[in-house]
Amino acid sequence: MAQDEILRCHELRKAFGDLVAVADVGFAIAAGETYGLLGPNGAGKTTTISMIAGILDRDGGEVLVCGRPHGPSSTWGKRRIGYVPQELALYPDLTARENLRFFARLHGLGRAEARRRIDEVLAVVGLTGRAEDAVKEFSGGMKRRLNLGVGLLHRPPLLILDEPTAGVDPQSRNAILESVAALAGEGTAILYTTHYMEEAERLCDRIGILDLGRIRAEGTRRELVALVGELDRITLTVEGPRVVPSLQALPEVRAATGHEGRVEVMVEDAGRALPRVLGAATDAGVTVRAVEVHEPNLESVFLHLTGKALRD
Numbered sequence: 001m002a003q004d005e006i007l008r009c010h011e012l013r014k015a016f017g018d019l020v021a022v023a024d025v026g027f028a029i030a031a032g033e034t035y036g037l038l039g040p041n042g043a044g045k046t047t048t049i050s051m052i053a054g055i056l057d058r059d060g061g062e063v064l065v066c067g068r069p070h071g072p073s074s075t076w077g078k079r080r081i082g083y084v085p086q087e088l089a090l091y092p093d094l095t096a097r098e099n100l101r102f103f104a105r106l107h108g109l110g111r112a113e114a115r116r117r118i119d120e121v122l123a124v125v126g127l128t129g130r131a132e133d134a135v136k137e138f139s140g141g142m143k144r145r146l147n148l149g150v151g152l153l154h155r156p157p158l159l160i161l162d163e164p165t166a167g168v169d170p171q172s173r174n175a176i177l178e179s180v181a182a183l184a185g186e187g188t189a190i191l192y193t194t195h196y197m198e199e200a201e202r203l204c205d206r207i208g209i210l211d212l213g214r215i216r217a218e219g220t221r222r223e224l225v226a227l228v229g230e231l232d233r234i235t236l237t238v239e240g241p242r243v244v245p246s247l248q249a250l251p252e253v254r255a256a257t258g259h260e261g262r263v264e265v266m267v268e269d270a271g272r273a274l275p276r277v278l279g280a281a282t283d284a285g286v287t288v289r290a291v292e293v294h295e296p297n298l299e300s301v302f303l304h305l306t307g308k309a310l311r312d
C-alpha cells in the first residue's frame with residue numbers, strides 16, 4: 001500500500017437477482033485526492049459506493065480503508081468514512097445546529113469538542129448565519145449542504161459523496177463544490193459520484209468512467225481524452241496571405257485547414273502548441289484577429305467508450 005493511500009477496492013461485485021449492478025470495480029484513492037466516478041443513471045455508482053461505505057453487503061471483492069479490510073461489520077473503518085447519501089438524513093423540526101449536535105453525539109464527540117467542531121463544519125458548508133434556523137425552512141440546496149456537514153463532523157480521512165449537487169440551486173452547488181475542494185486541500189480523500197461531467201472536470205484529480213457496472217477507463221481528464229484519440233482544436237481568425245502550409249509543417253500540428261479567414265488547427269495539446277502556431281502565423285505575415293481553443297470534454301470520451309451519451 002502506498003503510504004498515503006486511504007482507500008483501495010478491487011473486484012467489487014453485486015447482483016440484485018439476475019441484474020448485475022456492479023460487475024468488477026476497483027480503484028484506489030490517496031489522501032488529498034478527489035476521485036470521480038462518472039456514469040449515467042443506473043451505471044452502478046450508488047451500489048459501488050454503498051459497498052465501499054459498508055452499508056451494503058457485497059457478493060465479492062475487497063475494500064481496504066487506511067490499509068485495513070472494511071465491510072458492513074467494521075466499526076473501525078466506518079469511523080474513518082464520512083458517507084453523504086443522496087437522500088437527506090436530517091430532522092426538519094430541529095435547527096441546523098441541533099441536527100449537528102445530535103449526529104455529533106452519535107459519533108461520540110465530547111461536549112466541548114462537538115461545540116467546536118459544529119462551528120467549524122457550519123463554516124465549511126457556509127451555513128454559519130443559518131445555524132439557529134429550523135431545517136424545514138431551508139431550501140433544498142441548504143439541506144444538502146447540511147447533509148454534507150453531518151458527514152464531516154468526525155473528521156473522516158475518506159469522504160464519500162453520492163451526487164451531492166443533484167437538483168440543487170446554482171448558489172448551493174457552488175458552495176458544495178468549493179467545500180469539497182477545500183476539504184481535499186486539507187488532505188481528505190474524496191470519492192465523488194456524479195453524472196455532471198463539468199463537475200468531474202472541475203473537481204476530480206482522476207476519473208473512473210463507469211458503465212454497466214464496470215470501469216471502462218480511468219485517468220485524468222487529459223489522459224482519458226488522449227486514450228480515445230480526441231484532439232484539441234485551435235480556430236484562428238486571420239487576415240493576410242495563406243498560412244495553412246506553414247502550419248501543416250509544424251510537428252505539433254496533426255491537421256490544418258483554412259476557409260475565408262478562418263483556420264482550423266488540430267493538435268494534441270493546445271496549451272503547448274499555441275505559441276508555435278501563433279509564431280508560425282506571424283512569420284508567414286498573417287495578422288491573427290482572434291483565437292479560440294476547443295478541448296474535447298469527458299462527454300465525448302464517454303460517447304467514444306460506451307457509444308452513448310452521459311445524460312439520456
Ligand SMILES: Nc1ncnc2c1ncn2[C@@H]1O[C@H](COP(=O)(O)OP(=O)(O)OP(=O)(O)O)[C@@H](O)[C@H]1O
Binds near residue numbers: 016020045046047
Ligand atoms: N436494491 C436494489 N434492488 C434491485 N435493483 C437495484 C437495487 N439497487 C440498484 N439496483 C439496480 O442496479 C443498477 C445500478 O443502480 P445504481 O443505483 O447503483 O446506479 P447509479 O449509477 O447510482 O444510478 P443513479 O445515478 O440513478 O443513482 C440499476 O439497474 C438499478 O436499477
